[in-house]
Amino acid sequence: MTTPDPRSIAADHGLETEMTTATLLLVEDDARIREALRLALGDEGYDVVEAATGEQALTRLADEPLPDVVLLDLMLPGIDGLEVCARIREQGDLPIIMVTARTAPHEVIAGLEAGADDYVTKPVDAGELGARIRALLRRARAGENDLPSSLQLGDLTVRVTEGRVLRGSTEIPLTKTEFRLLCTLVTARGAVVTREQLLERVWDYGYFGDTRLLDVHIRRLRRKVEPDPGQPTHIVTVRGVGYRAESGAPPAQ
């Protein structure tokens, strides 16, 4: 049986057509998994570029055009996934989904701290990956239509349509997920946003969203936007419920 051309399958079945075909960089050292994922993701309508090692991935990322999403296995020979993740983050906000065989809390957290936007654990199929990718791309192509173009949070200016955050005139570099998280909180205008709502609005998760994903992103966001991340005044925890955006006049506690 010859390998079917993924694009022709996609065309045959009239799959939900994205405006442009998204390109994925699949970094995976196991050839069989890489092959199967390439087939299945291709079947879902994506352009899949493969890399077997961290070095190959970084080489590929040095060239334009960049992929839309990176699927990154954490266990790689040579430069490991965490390192690759951190290097990609140094370059910019390219969306990263880590694909991991590890579920120990600290390993997942390490990956998220290194800058991943989301994570899935093996075994994973193309359907689930597709859902995560779509959520990320939706995020990446931000710009809700019914939002004001700019919002103020204390000394922060959130340019919603541009996807930028400024403190005074200095831009704060946020990943697209961090930006979306901030936007979701700011547009609630001081109301509490529950963890469930955040997981759903930012990551498209139903009830199986992992709190660690949210926790790490809140931590990352605070490091970037809070004057003192240890004493957050912009993104305030509402114990047991969720988070709330505040203008940042430090409350006398």
Next chain:
Amino acid sequence: MAWFSLVSLVVAGVLALATWHLSTGYMLDQRERSAIRQAKGNARLVTQVLERGSAGLDELLTGLVAEVESAVLLVDQGDLIVGGNSVDPTRLPTAFLDMVRNGRPAHQRTVLNGIPVQAVGLPLPAKAATYVEVSPMREMDRTFRFLSWLLIGGTLVSGLAGAVLGRWAATHSLRPLRQVTDAAAEAARGDLSVRLPATGDPDLIPLAAAFNDTAERLQQRVARDTRFAGDVSHELRSPLTTMLNAMSVLHRRSAELPAGTRQAVELLNTDLRRFRRMVDDLLEISRGDQDQDYSTFELVDLAGLVQATGPTLPESVLDIEARPWVLADRRRLERVVANLLDNAGRHGGGLVRLGVLTREDRARIEVDDAGPGVPEEAREHIFERFARGSPARREATDSGAGLGLALVTQHVRRHHGHAWVEARPGGGARFVVELPEVTD
């Protein structure tokens, strides 16, 4: 406890009876001897007076009465001379009097005018007379009454003390044994981490040591087995990922396949998904067994979590009676609720009610289904690993991996809670998860 008090009551009663018999017997005996001795002495005096002629006899008798505080009777050739005030010696039993008159000394205890007395009769053969002395035993009677009260009281007190002691023994001295019983029951419920605390009771030290040793070995063995299952599942991840993705290509194109092949692909697809769920659950179970990380525990609004877990449920099914706070690992608790909902849908004929409530400082989740309920004898069994419904129901295309409820038990135990199933009033099963409520 009842036995304890009964036994001590019987023992005390027997002792009291024996005491009564011995002491009253001894005292009566002494009293009798002294009465006889006294009567003999007095009889001699009376004989001497009679030998000298009857002058001074009245005087002597009055004197004797005053001295011994007793009535004295002298029968001399048909004459009756009575001295004394408190008792009437003529009312003595005739058999006794006849015996003395016939020349034989006699003594008898009897009651005269309501007063217990000791009567001693001595024939005076020289004078063909009879001397009878009757001494009342008021003192002795009082003593006996006092003694009887003392013994009855003592017996009752001892019975009561026995009851108290029994109670104390049951609650205090048997406490270590009850600990053993509780620990064994806890282990039987599946918590192999129970250990008995060090005890100072030399009788219990070997028992506690043996119990702890057994529990330790069992726990290690279970941990080894689980680790093995976890390792195997971990190794299965890679081939499973390959299979799942290859299958998703095949499945998408199944419409193009010939009917027979399509059926085969469907079969394969269904079981591959079940296989995958099993591996996921096994990994989760083996992880939970080893995971000592409690840093993910936080304050959680239980009702909010339950509502978020079943967002598509109709309003009529949700029954939020209270909004308790619990200390929980959100992900695990969501998994608990999801598995119970899944179970209700898969085995219970559909969800009827999803309740959140509090009962005595415990927060509760109740999941009611419309199924046939769980028979009493299977209620513990279904929470075990790889326990599944009846063989008939196992025939169904997808009956789950059989780990869902085991995961519920494991996760709930991690939250220091309990999970069980009971009959729902009105039919069907009610799965209950109880967690410690956090109150400020």
